[in-house]
Amino acid sequence: MVAISGFKHLPLNHWRKRKIMNHFENKVMIITGAGSGIGRALAEKLASVGAVLVLADVNSQQVEAVAGAIVKAGWKAAAVTLDVTDRLAVQKMVEQTVVRHGRLDYMFNNAGIAVGGEARDVPFDDWKKVIDVNLYGVLHGVCAAYPVMVRQGYGHIVNTASMAGLMPFPGEISYTTSKYGVVGMTLGLRVEGAALGVKASVVCPGFIETPIYTTSKAVCVDRDKALAELPKGMTPERCAEVIIREVERNKPVIVVTLLAKWLYFMQRLSPGLVLWIFRQYIKKMRRFRIAD
Numbered sequence: 650m651v652a653i654s655g656f657k658h659l660p661l662n663h664w665r666k667r668k669i670m671n672h673f674e675n676k677v678m679i680i681t682g683a684g685s686g687i688g689r690a691l692a693e694k695l696a697s698v699g700a701v702l703v704l705a706d707v708n709s710q711q712v713e714a715v716a717g718a719i720v721k722a723g724w725k726a727a728a729v730t731l732d733v734t735d736r737l738a739v740q741k742m743v744e745q746t747v748v749r750h751g752r753l754d755y756m757f758n759n760a761g762i763a764v765g766g767e768a769r770d771v772p773f774d775d776w777k778k779v780i781d782v783n784l785y786g787v788l789h790g791v792c793a794a795y796p797v798m799v800r801q802g803y804g805h806i807v808n809t810a811s812m813a814g815l816m817p818f819p820g821e822i823s824y825t826t827s828k829y830g831v832v833g834m835t836l837g838l839r840v841e842g843a844a845l846g847v848k849a850s851v852v853c854p855g856f857i858e859t860p861i862y863t864t865s866k867a868v869c870v871d872r873d874k875a876l877a878e879l880p881k882g883m884t885p886e887r888c889a890e891v892i893i894r895e896v897e898r899n900k901p902v903i904v905v906t907l908l909a910k911w912l913y914f915m916q917r918l919s920p921g922l923v924l925w926i927f928r929q930y931i932k933k934m935r936r937f938r939i940a941d
Contacts, residue, residue, distance in 0.1 A: 668897070669698060670699065672897045673695055673893070674700070675699055675701060676700050677750040677751075677755070678695060678700050678701065678753075678754060678757060679703045679756050680703070680704055680759055681705045681733055681757065681758055681759050681760040681786070681790060682706060682733075682759040682761060682809075683702075683715055684706030684708045684711030684712040684715060685706075685711055685860050686857070686859030686860055686861060686885050687809065687852075687854065687857060687888055687892075688704075688757070688759040690885035690889035691759065691889045691893070692704050693718075693886075695893065696722070696725065697722075697724065698893075699724070699725075701725045701750060702727070703729060703746050704719075704727065704728050705729040705730075705731035705742060706730070706760070707731065707733075708730075712728045729742050733758075733786030733787075733789055734782055734786055734789075736785075739790055739793050740789070740792075742793075743756075743793035743794050752797075752801055753797050753804060754805065755804070755896075756790055756793075756798075756804070758787040758790035758806070758807070759807075759809040760782060761786075761827075762779055762782045762861070763865040764779050764868060765820060765821050765865060765872070765875070766820070766868030766869050766870050767869070767931075767935075770938075772868075775866065776826075779823040779824055779827055780823065780826065780827045782827075783824065783831065784830040787808050787809075790806075791838065795838065795842070795847065798845075801846070802846040803847070804847050804848070805847070805849070805850070805899070806835070806842075806847065806849045807850050807851075807896055808831050808834070808835045808850070808851050808852065809851075809854075810828040810851050810852060810853050811824070811828040811854060812906075812908075813825040814827075814828030814829050814851070814853055815829075815904070815909075816913065816916045816923055816927070817927055819930065819931040820870075820875075820930075828853075831851060832851050835850065839901055850896055850900060851902055852892050853904045853905065853909060853913070854904075854909065855904075855905060855907075855912075856879055856909075857882045857884075857888045857905070857906070858882040859885055863876075869939045870934075870939060871937040871938075878934070878937075888905050888906075891903070892905065912926075
């Protein structure tokens, strides 16, 4: 059974909470990667403020469970089984949403995967799979939703990247590569879309307690030992609250967690220092490398 969580933990005064609820009420939204993690948390919280949701995920059982629990709670959601690497399937989902609801207010391109391991160990096929999902999956969502929003004269595209899209995060460079692309795509889209009524924001979370750490492929890495060294993550529910608050404010880059904010500040202030920090990080993580 999927637990439904609302905004009771959102650290805002009553006026701000009411403003958020009014802002998203009855808005038509698509969320990819909605079967678990941040996508699921976004779905639950946006449903609780009255949004009309189309939830997509490659895992049909998970996304149907999320949508079913939302509907049972008295809110609005429909589930779609979707592989975001299938451009035509993404296009069809967006078109069907617009036909059914008459518009598309928000597109949350959130689906993502990761492969852990150093560049010297990760095979090309794993690089391609990560980039296909994380970068081309977002591109497919943008190419389907953006023309609709331009015709409408309004809409907001929210793409999930990572703090690894803002700084040279090692040990998962295929993931870092894809997320840098998402950041650049989103900010460029924000510039082009501004005069057309279309907004764009990119979400860059730090460590969030999602299944991606335990379900992602690890190449030549002792996963359990490496994970034990990572800082404690923020809950997906808290992350979703931050995202929703900042999307309502139309913030261009939404950095989530204090550590990610600190590293982002240092990256802009002293890129050389951040390179040194990550050299120490990869040196530490190499203790858990498993040779072929």
